[in-house]
Amino acid sequence: MPSKFTYDLLRLFRDSYRDTDNLTSNGSPVHRLIEQHSIDYWLWADLIAPESQRLLKSVIRVQRQEEADIFYVPFFTTISYFLLEKQECKALYREALKWVTYQPAWQRSEGRDHVIPVHHPWSFKSVRRFVKKAIWLLPDMDSTGNWYKPGQVYLEKDVILPYVPNVDLCDHKCVLETQFKRSILLFFRGRLKRNAGGKIRSKLVEELKSAEDIVIEEGSAGAQGKAAAQDGMRKSLFCLSPAGDTPSSARLFDAIVSGCIPVIISDELELPFEGILDYREIALFVSSSDAVQPGWLVKYLRGIDAKRIREIQSNLVKYSRHFLYSSPAQPLGPEDLAWRMIAGKVVNIKLQIRRSQRLVRESRSAFFVTNGASFEFGKNCQCICKCKYATVAMYPMYQLELRRVVILSCIPRNLNMAEIPEVCLLYSAWRRHLQAAGARMQPGRRAA
16 A cells, blocks of 8 residues: 555654643543554554564465455554544545555455454544445454444454553563562552443442452553553452443453453453453453442452462463564464454355355345335345335344345335335344334434
């Protein structure tokens, strides 16, 4: 891709790195937020490194499109989001979209074999709908719907990557030295009030604020915040990892590399590399409902015996390598595991591409006419709804097939339930969903 999507943005980041006035609305340094989402940089750095210096064998860079199984889109979406003016950022997103989608490789696959880093929840947001078939690199799935639209991200298509840790590694020697100095039972430093699923934080604060041997602090990600967080984690047996604005947070990976056992309280959390790593070896999982019960969490943590604690701490030392980005990228590091996770999707991607290329559109289409509304289903289950009303808006729904019969994947906002084809109501769950949507519709009213 042109340098404006990579090198120019890197120069912009470096020029603004020491600008202490460059803060977000909540006071966090912009450069730190960029760094914790900088997976786009680390994967790109691995790919452009001279072959003689590369240590990874899980991915090979080729020069000809015809030889590639996967196409990585080297665009620093997080830097552009934070450091460009809003309209300038959107213009750059559109330019990147145009450049990528005009490539023959994209057009052959409709983007299915392209990897796009969108690790910050707001990055590339204005054009995401045009690249929805591509593989997205994400911090989590965010089932709350605040960051991604329903059905836009899912594990079968996308890959979750860990945040870049904000603290220094506490290696085997460090863990041994601090093992008997960890006088704090449970530690948390961060924003105490968050939105959506992160509201659990305020409940936990209320429950734990007066408990003995527990430290709960308000804090940000600046230089002083990093030092305080690192010091607190190295003095603690357990580190609280509740949901933030999204189900995950960078704090989880800070705890892992600090040798502090994460206590994960996030019911909707999806974890990076979970097909390769077993997080039960290095973390405790607690349901939100249990965690906020008076006295429950403290009693649970005090009841874990010393042998089990030492076992988990030992596992944390072994697992830390999987979350430390570096140059050159290391075997079994996050870059390596990311490429392995992506490689695991290649067979299914090729199946989808070849299947879509051989299918004759007419042979898989269906056409329904009911009470003045018509529905046409064509390639890839795309739905074209023609209604008697002047304006038709669509509700996206999951696409299904049943014995080569296409089930309705979208409905007009102002469509009467009586006009829904019976084929759309094959499942009672779908019927209830449609009825619930229909109850909110006003026939004859123009859609928004």
